[in-house]
Amino acid sequence: MTFRTRLGLLAPAAALSLSACGVNAVPTSEENVNAKWAQVQNQYQRRADLIPNLVNTVQGAAAQERNTLREVTEARARATQITLTPEQLSDPEAVRRFSQAQGQLSTALIPLRQLQEAYPQLQTNANFRDLQQQLESTENRITIARQDYNEAVQSYNTTIRTFPNAIGAKIFYGAKPKVPFEAVTPNAEVAPTVTFNQQ
Template identity: 35%
Template sequence: MTTTLIGLGVIAAVVIFLISIYNRLVTYRNQFKNGFAQIDVQLQRRHDLIPNLVESAKAYLSHEKATLTQVMEARNGAIEAQKAAARDPVDSKNIQRLGSAEGMLSKALANFYAVAENYPELKANETIQQLMEELSSTENRVSFARQSYNDGVMTYNIFREKFPNNIIAGMFSFKETAQLELESPEARQAPKVSF
């Protein structure tokens, strides 16, 4: 009788241990998904500001259409990548595509800012100043949200890879996910706006 009770106790302890591993995997996955949702909000704000900035600058940069077109094309690509990543933030490929698209957008915006430097009347426009300030503020928010997301992904991936957690993760399809990294070192730098 005592052997049976000890055996049942050991089985119960193992089951409770496995359940706790599963629950922590779920918790960590939901935490980094929430982190991605915060990035998603800030990226949407960024993407919404860009058309206003481009539209306001059109009058001043009429012969710089290529620069404005490049910014809008990069923005549209980033929106598509953002939508794909929002549908499945666990998929590493979607996160990598988003990082690449956002890097291209950052490059296009840096080029826009460089062109804008050559137009004093553009820099003096109050609406454009405000939009550039809001965009710069949003860039900082994206950076903070990305850091939080990447921390969550790191915690999830480390926990998922440890033994015996990796067995439970494999059984229940807890896939490894990627951190959100921008494509190039230039894109990692916040755009500099000076007036």
């Protein structure tokens, strides 16, 4: 058997062993995580874009609630200042900061959503109703996008930690586990009590 023949037989075996070591699976899984994260950011941006319109619509009808509107505006500003790149998805502290800023905005929005109970004239305002529906829809989309992201993270983390993909993940990519998105707002599972003092 000539050297060329042996080399020809070894090439498929080498390709097979490399593919079994996660050479293709790891980057494919990581790209899926990055795509899912982009969808999370897309939904947060959609929410950030809706908030100024909602605040402006409410402002006229709920002049007494300037404090609530100011808090929402400030929370939106803080949330949009903190960004998280795909490269930072392995940094638990960066993910926590991003999650915390978004959670503070979600908390600040609760009183704004309940203003229509205190100000019945808002219920007849079509713009307010439309914005409320869009905001609620966006919150649902955020929840789904975060769930999809967390599932992609779980798959990626499993891929880079299980044999034989763990070999390629460590040797070729230096892969690190991605951080799942968690609610970091204290008592996030408890709905806050909101009251508006009308005079």
